[in-house]
Amino acid sequence: YIAFTQPANVPLNFVIYLSGLVLQTNMGSMCVQLSALLAPNQDIAFVLAAGYVAASILTGGFIVSFNSFYHNAKWLQWTSFIKFTFQPLSMNVLRGTNVEFVIDYISLNNPSTIWQNLGCAFAIYVGLTLCAYLALRHLHKERR
Secondary structure, rough: OOOOOOOHHHHHHHHHHHHHHHHHHHHHHHHHHHHHHOOOHHHHHHHHHHHHHHHHHHHHOOOOOOHOOOOHHHHHHHHHHHHHHHHHHHHHHHHOOOOOHHHHHOOOOOOHHHHHHHHHHHHHHHHHHHHHHHHHHHHHHOOO
16 A cells, blocks of 8 residues: 555556565575585585575664664675665655655665665675576586
């Protein structure tokens, strides 16, 4: 109800929502694949992937506000793949409504646009994909 307050923007809002959802799912999948390639066994791979996802959730801005981070830990928000998909989805839903102040209140406005957030998320996805490719190419040899 809140997301689609302007009928003219329904298709664009849906595309933004779907883009964020697909990108977040792909980043999570790539994180798990990279962990599996870097770890010597499945148990350590699970711990690596779960640890990064837990850190991303904690630094994503919706459990712990960015304003409450210690000064030396503020850079952690830029490593969170959750941040760059949660923020544009929040902006998509809350902008143009009577609760738009929530975006500023919990600091979900840096980067300030939906497309900048999705661009950062895509950059993280490309980085994870590149790391997975390099791990696959240099750490694993083909067995015949």
